[in-house]
Amino acid sequence: MPDTLIIGGGISGLSCAMTLHAAGADMLVLEAAEEPGGKIRTETHDGFRLECGPNTVQDDVPETHDLVAAAGLTDEWIASRPENHDRFIWKNGRRHRLPSPPFSILKALTTPMMSPLGKLRFACEPFVARGDNSAESLRSFGDRRLGPDATRSLLEPFASGIHGADPDRLEIESAFPKLAEAERRFGNLLPGMFKLARERRGGGPRRSPLMRSFADGLQTLPATIAACLAGEYRGGCRVQSVARDGESFVVHYTGPQGNVETSCRNLVLATPPRIAGDLLMVLDDAADLAGELRAIASTDVVVVHVGAAEKDLTAPLDGFGHLAVRDHGVRTLGTIYASSLYPGRCCSPGQVLLTSFTGGALDPAVIDMDDDAILQFVLADLSRTVGFRGEPVMTRINRWPEAFPQYHIGHAARQRRITENLVGIPGLHIIGNYLNGVSINDCIRSGMAVGRRLISEA
Ligand SMILES: Cc1cc2nc3c(=O)[nH]c(=O)nc-3n(C[C@H](O)[C@H](O)[C@H](O)COP(=O)(O)OP(=O)(O)OC[C@H]3O[C@@H](n4cnc5c(N)ncnc54)[C@H](O)[C@@H]3O)c2cc1C
Numbered sequence: 001m002p003d004t005l006i007i008g009g010g011i012s013g014l015s016c017a018m019t020l021h022a023a024g025a026d027m028l029v030l031e032a033a034e035e036p037g038g039k040i041r042t043e044t045h046d047g048f049r050l051e052c053g054p055n056t057v058q059d060d061v062p063e064t065h066d067l068v069a070a071a072g073l074t075d076e077w078i079a080s081r082p083e084n085h086d087r088f089i090w091k092n093g094r095r096h097r098l099p100s101p102p103f104s105i106l107k108a109l110t111t112p113m114m115s116p117l118g119k120l121r122f123a124c125e126p127f128v129a130r131g132d133n134s135a136e137s138l139r140s141f142g143d144r145r146l147g148p149d150a151t152r153s154l155l156e157p158f159a160s161g162i163h164g165a166d167p168d169r170l171e172i173e174s175a176f177p178k179l180a181e182a183e184r185r186f187g188n189l190l191p192g193m194f195k196l197a198r199e200r201r202g203g204g205p206r207r208s209p210l211m212r213s214f215a216d217g218l219q220t221l222p223a224t225i226a227a228c229l230a231g232e233y234r235g236g237c238r239v240q241s242v243a244r245d246g247e248s249f250v251v252h253y254t255g256p257q258g259n260v261e262t263s264c265r266n267l268v269l270a271t272p273p274r275i276a277g278d279l280l281m282v283l284d285d286a287a288d289l290a291g292e293l294r295a296i297a298s299t300d301v302v303v304v305h306v307g308a309a310e311k312d313l314t315a316p317l318d319g320f321g322h323l324a325v326r327d328h329g330v331r332t333l334g335t336i337y338a339s340s341l342y343p344g345r346c347c348s349p350g351q352v353l354l355t356s357f358t359g360g361a362l363d364p365a366v367i368d369m370d371d372d373a374i375l376q377f378v379l380a381d382l383s384r385t386v387g388f389r390g391e392p393v394m395t396r397i398n399r400w401p402e403a404f405p406q407y408h409i410g411h412a413a414r415q416r417r418i419t420e421n422l423v424g425i426p427g428l429h430i431i432g433n434y435l436n437g438v439s440i441n442d443c444i445r446s447g448m449a450v451g452r453r454l455i456s457e458a
Helices: 011-022 062-070 116-122 138-145 147-163 176-186 190-201 220-232 273-278 284-293 364-368 371-385 411-423 440-457
Strands: 004-007 029-031 042-045 046-050 078-079 087-091 094-097 211-214 238-245 248-255 257-262 266-269 298-307 319-323 334-336 349-360 394-405 428-430
Touching: 004 011, 004 248, 004 257, 011 029, 011 062, 011 220, 011 440, 029 220, 029 238, 029 248, 042 394, 046 298, 046 349, 046 394, 062 440, 078 190, 087 147, 087 257, 116 147, 138 147, 138 176, 147 334, 176 190, 238 273, 266 273, 266 440, 273 284, 284 411, 298 364, 298 371, 319 371, 334 371, 349 364, 371 394, 411 428, 428 440
Parallel strands: 004 029, 004 266, 087 319, 266 428
Antiparallel strands: 042 046, 078 211, 087 094, 238 248, 248 257, 298 349, 298 394, 319 334, 334 349
């Protein structure tokens, strides 16, 4: 009977577990899948190293450095090629190199991506009166502050690339909290974002974050953590139900040993929100909490990998990748130039690897299409965006049902209710990408925070 039981061996659960492990706490992680990592999954097919979920982690969060160091991986953490950091936006039939940093006024004024009027409106942002951005959609916020042209060209592609979201439903303060905070505190976004960044650096020197991975792919991190946890991590163990026995939680799971019952004093739910809600529904004091969790919608995403001969592309893959503006002739949400980021992604020189993201809230039909139909439109899109002509040497499709939790309008209020509900249920903790941000960094930060709280309360 462990003191703390963590359900879910994605990066949120593993970050919490590693914090407890380092402190010598008594705990156990139960993960339904055979392999650790959840959405972080690296596979090798026909010699290509494929990231089925995330491709990169940004190295500007101290907790992530700590986790990587605790796993003994600091020397193996590789940075993406510096010459390929730029992103492109696909609009009006061509790729536009995105001004970096994204909200630099002067650079934005040089891009042909926006109309002259759109640029003028964008440049007026610092003079737009401060508004109330609580419970406001990304589109409404963007239109109000930056104007419709910049919203469509800059904000919306990021909303679909990061959240797979509908810009009319995505809540700005939950999905892009720094933008909302810049307006709230400084009354503008463009200078406000710089001031926020300076505050976070504590006046230290400016440093652009690097995008990182590992030579064998991102799954190196969860796999190494699971190996460090050894007997405290059990894969292939699916939790079927949670019940209460006095102050303890009783957990039933099925695993290699058949049906197992175990108890714990602290229970950490690190699963997607719907599953957490389903598990909690039967607890008398958690019905409201379960309702809140089950009400969080998620969207499906389909990831399509295409390996190709470099000579079959007319456009250079000299960047991170491109995001597409909706209704500009391609169905794909965006494409990462995976082989331009890190070495060792293809099986031989002269080959490239392209990872495209499709589906999301505005194109939910994709997940139910057959592989051939998906491949057909992705290849047609690649022919338009990067001039791919020829036969792929490798294709692979990964379907992710319920991939991205949706930070819909009302999410911040829901998150506050979730926190209030948890206060009344001692021993219960919840972590995951539906609470404090979807990035790996966000998950690590909140997982470690819960680990530290459990240690301090022990
Ligand atoms: C296609 C895609 C691309 C992305 N790209 C990036 C990127 O480039 N950079 C970035 O920072 N972020 C990216 N993200 C986001 C990031 O990968 C995720 O938000 C993060 O990995 C989620 O981690 P998690 O632990 O909260 O959830 P998950 O990874 O979903 O982990 C939850 C775990 O719970 C387990 N589980 C579920 N039910 C049970 C049960 N009953 N019993 C036991 N275990 C159970 C699951 O098997 C799973 O392993 C991407 C996400 C996707 C889907």
